[in-house]
Amino acid sequence: MTDKPVAEMSFEEAMSALEQVVGQLERGDVALEASIALYERGAQLKAHCAEKLKAAEAKVEMIRAQEGRAVGTSPAEGM
DSSP states (O other), X not given: OOOOOGGGOXXXXXXXXXXXXXXHHHHXXXXXXXHHHHHHHXXXXXXXXXXXXXXXXXXXXXXXXXTTOXXXXXXXXXX
């Protein structure tokens, strides 16, 4: 596991680190204190990934708006 600050990670790096954290916690072979630290790091990684996704979605919506396409909507079924 990397000690790189979460704020400096790309989405892909954070997802990979989060997968590692989850794997370690699922195996259950980590001491209680280490598990707590891993859980805290996992929570930080999850929040970072959510922020990155939200920023990406905002960029896509901006592009769609610039193209004159409806923003935040989808076609109705059967129409």
